[in-house]
Amino acid sequence: AQTVTQSQPEMSVQEAETVTLSCTYDTSESDYYLFWYKQPPSRQMILVIRQEAYKQQNATENRFSVNFQKAAKSFSLKISDSQLGDAAMYFCAYMRGNEKLTFGTGTRLTIIP
């Protein structure tokens, strides 16, 4: 069974600085999708970024980018120029095709003004 591990329960970063959230996963598949979701205090889950395993290029969405290391099964999220609105729980998730999402346990990110 696929598993997703987020080893950092909590992280903090100064406003305007850069922070990296870690995620590793376990799978025997070669074709799959990886996602980062953000859950602010409102508890609405918001898609931040997605990565297809068959693409070597790392995905980027404005201040958010990933470092996808397929051989190492690592999928970290880098947030640049951190803003107060980035404070949230961040969940890494794995999906194979049109099957279920498997989530990690999350990292709580605090932004220090």
Place this chain on the structure above:
Amino acid sequence: DGGITQSPKYLFRKEGQNVTLSCEQNLNHDAMYWYRQDPGQGLRLIYYSQIVNDFQKGDIAEGYSVSREKKESFPLTVTSAQKNPTAFYLCASSIGRDDIYEQYFGPGTRLTVT
């Protein structure tokens, strides 16, 4: 505006009662999902449906039931057989084809059973 609605936002029930959580989407998505979230944990899949009139059990389906009679709607019933029903419930949907699999979530329903 297109989106996913869940109602109500907060729900209170007495132990032993069945309760149904609503999930509606107007995104024309084929696939819909129900997740449960407990403190300190990620989301766990309860049930999912990829087409109308068909659904599959997820990882924690015991004590829950669903129906998918319309593409737009995927209600979840929490039965009295669910031993620990108090949790935050999230509904999601996705196009589910053409390499478009990301899921979009509703605002959630907080269920408290006493």
